[in-house]
Amino acid sequence: MNKEIPVLYGKDDNCCACGACVNICPKNAISMKKDRYGFLFPAINSDLCINCKLCKKVCAYQNVNETNTPLKTWVAVSKNKEKLKKSASGGVFYTLADAVIKEKGCAAGAAFDDKFELSHIIAYDEKTLEKLQGSKYTQSSTGLVFREIRKKLNDDKTVLFSGCPCQVAGLKAYLGKDYSNLITVDLICHGVPSNKAFRDYLKFFEKKKNIKVKKFSFRDKSIGWGKNGSIISEDNYKFKLYETAESYLYYFANSLILRKNCYSCKYADSHRTGDITIGDFWGLEKEYPELLGKNKIDESKGVSVIIANTDKGIDFIKKNRNLFDLYKSSFEKAAKGNTQLNRPSRYDTKRETILELYADKGWKAVDERFNKNIGIRKYAGVLKSMIPARVKRTIKRFK
Ligand SMILES: Cc1cc2nc3c(=O)[nH]c(=O)nc-3n(C[C@H](O)[C@H](O)[C@H](O)COP(=O)(O)OP(=O)(O)OC[C@H]3O[C@@H](n4cnc5c(N)ncnc54)[C@H](O)[C@@H]3O)c2cc1C
Numbered sequence: 001m002n003k004e005i006p007v008l009y010g011k012d013d014n015c016c017a018c019g020a021c022v023n024i025c026p027k028n029a030i031s032m033k034k035d036r037y038g039f040l041f042p043a044i045n046s047d048l049c050i051n052c053k054l055c056k057k058v059c060a061y062q063n064v065n066e067t068n069t070p071l072k073t074w075v076a077v078s079k080n081k082e083k084l085k086k087s088a089s090g091g092v093f094y095t096l097a098d099a100v101i102k103e104k105g106c107a108a109g110a111a112f113d114d115k116f117e118l119s120h121i122i123a124y125d126e127k128t129l130e131k132l133q134g135s136k137y138t139q140s141s142t143g144l145v146f147r148e149i150r151k152k153l154n155d156d157k158t159v160l161f162s163g164c165p166c167q168v169a170g171l172k173a174y175l176g177k178d179y180s181n182l183i184t185v186d187l188i189c190h191g192v193p194s195n196k197a198f199r200d201y202l203k204f205f206e207k208k209k210n211i212k213v214k215k216f217s218f219r220d221k222s223i224g225w226g227k228n229g230s231i232i233s234e235d236n237y238k239f240k241l242y243e244t245a246e247s248y249l250y251y252f253a254n255s256l257i258l259r260k261n262c263y264s265c266k267y268a269d270s271h272r273t274g275d276i277t278i279g280d281f282w283g284l285e286k287e288y289p290e291l292l293g294k295n296k297i298d299e300s301k302g303v304s305v306i307i308a309n310t311d312k313g314i315d316f317i318k319k320n321r322n323l324f325d326l327y328k329s330s331f332e333k334a335a336k337g338n339t340q341l342n343r344p345s346r347y348d349t350k351r352e353t354i355l356e357l358y359a360d361k362g363w364k365a366v367d368e369r370f371n372k373n374i375g376i377r378k379y380a381g382v383l384k385s386m387i388p389a390r391v392k393r394t395i396k397r398f399k
Helices: 020-024 081-086 092-102 126-132 145-154 165-175 195-209 247-253 260-264 311-319 331-336 350-361 363-386 389-397
Strands: 030-034 040-044 072-078 106-112 118-123 159-163 182-187 213-217 229-233 238-241 276-280 304-308 324-329
Touching: 020 030, 020 145, 020 165, 072 081, 072 092, 072 311, 072 331, 081 092, 092 106, 092 126, 092 159, 092 182, 106 126, 106 145, 118 126, 118 145, 145 159, 145 165, 159 165, 165 182, 182 311, 195 213, 195 247, 195 363, 247 363, 276 311, 304 311, 304 331, 350 363
Parallel strands: 106 159, 159 182, 182 276
Antiparallel strands: 030 040, 072 304, 072 324, 106 118, 213 229, 229 238, 276 304
């Protein structure tokens, strides 16, 4: 007789790979496996499974029950100018996490290892915290970090957890109860490509340029506050990566290589999973032109939106308000320029074409397709980055 084991997700868009099922399994019977595009999905080892169904009960994604809604919203820029430079937006994450660590707490978030595999780790000191800093536009594996976080919470340590909204929901479902010493931070999220695709893109880049990548930044502010990145090679040469000229960045930004469930993400609206939500304050020049300019906010350095969704979130921001330049705003104003506060990224059938090409022939074939299709439009980003922030602001205000 066949042993009965739970069906974890059925269709691909029923799973976000938050890892709650992996963490809760009392027999360690669940592990993440890659599909042909490199996306992670949980799989059960039937020899170990005792059919307790905890994995089904813990699934936050299939039982969404989010009641948090925005209570207060701010425009925010960290006063720590050194850390601001290396953050994607206004440096909110590092500044808040650093405040928690200084009080003997810890912070969990996504960090690359030396092979550019991305996973969630816990930082107890500033040196490790630097690894968490900066957006990585590829999926982070949560591994067994939820178990480690529960131990720390039970030891009365303050934990700041940050991640995509589905990862925050997964952690909360795994914990199964509120902890006063846990602060959750969800990112406004466009969606995630697979980490395998990102690493294959890097290998392709290394081969093309005959270099070894030492450092990768998805958002390099020396090119301005936008979606352009950079690579630093082992011999310290810097390659600027423009969103319109790099296959991986372009296909990510245009939602053509995201995980399947991201196109129907249940958290891409005002129901937020974290005590606070952070993201870019896109559209600041339209909503608050008076905040920009000489001796005011320099938008070329990056600006964040902070949304507090719980009383704990409000108290946490108020406690740390002296670390930021903070201006009151509203969810409606922030959501005007930030699509993923309103709806998930739009699905396009080109996704399947590109991902199939990748699975069959590798990233080189994807890059060739990109170059053939994009033509001279790829230089748009390069030209745009040459326009000074002041001029861009004026153009955008009248658009
Ligand atoms: C995949 C992805 C998509 C995003 N899409 C949008 C968007 O559409 N609109 C928007 O306004 N903002 C988006 N963001 C958030 C934005 O890029 C910044 O991360 C955010 O504004 C915080 O910036 P910061 O300056 O405060 O901190 P930073 O130091 O830049 O952010 C670091 C924080 O992000 C976490 N992090 C980085 N990469 C990942 C990852 N792959 N998975 C989980 N956590 C990660 C780190 O753990 C750390 O907590 C996205 C982020 C990611 C990771």
